[in-house]
Amino acid sequence: MVTTYAALLRGINVGGGRKVPMAELRTLLEGLGHTAVRTYLQSGQAVFTAARGDEDSLAAELTEAVEEHFGFPVDIIVRDHAYLRSVVDACPFPAERLEGRQLHATYFSAPLDPERLAGLDAEAHRPEEFRLGDRVLYLYVPDGLGRSKLAEQLARPRVTRGVIATTRNWNTVVKLVELTRA
Template sequence: MTTTYAALLRGINVGGARKVPMADLRTLLEGLGLGAVRTHLQSGQAVFRADRGDEDTLAAEIAGAIETRFGFGVDVLVRDHAYLKAVAEACPFPAADLEARQLHVTYFSGPVGPDRFTGIDRAAFLPEEFRLGDRALYLYAPDGLGRSKLAEHLSKRRVNKDLIATTRNWNTVVKLVEMTGE
């Protein structure tokens, strides 16, 4: 059975470092035997179809191919359409009423529980808030991610120290659901 996935690459094409041109990424994925490859933006999203492997196996295969081709390691998460759609539908914030720059999802390589966030004084960051999903964290940052004190605090606390984590704004979350559902 063929499944449609999104590959989320962490930290490429940011500030001129770790460049991975999207045309080259598409060619690389096609060379791995993945089908119907498309990319979204320059910040590391690719959609493809595969009839083999699981999310973790595909992520490792893609990460290895990127390191071989480009000479540097990249963290890769792979998620299927059903999961991406479930994350979007489970959003605990009123996404339709917010600007895309105000709402973000951090996807994790494994489950995240509340114990990772013990000791965070949530009231100190209001009106910014975060809520947890199973392998996702929803962040409401009314002034955007770049000005978010909570996002900065979460990254400094290294709550994801043993997990791969990558964040996407709400427009990208919705677009990936759309692209993987086609």
């Protein structure tokens, strides 16, 4: 059975470092035997189909191939269409009434223990809010991510230690659902 996936590469093509040209990434994925390969934006989203493997094995394979090809490690999360759709469907915020820059999803490589968030004073950051979902954290930041003190707190090692975490704005979250639709 062929499944459509999105690969989310963390921390590439920002600030002039860790360059991963999307054309090369597409070629790399095709070289691994994947089909229907496409990329979205320059910030590290690739969509592909695979007849073998699962999210974790595909992420491990791609992580190894990217490091070998580009010469530096890149954290990668792979998710299938059903999961990406479930993230949109489970959004606890009124996404349809918000701008894409106001709502974000931080994807995690594994479930996050809610205890990691217990010490965070959510009230101190209002009107910003977050909710934890299935391997995802929804983040509402009315003034955008760049000015968010809450996002800064959520990115600290006590929250993210031992897991890969990568954030996408809501426009990208929705676009990935569209691109992975079979």
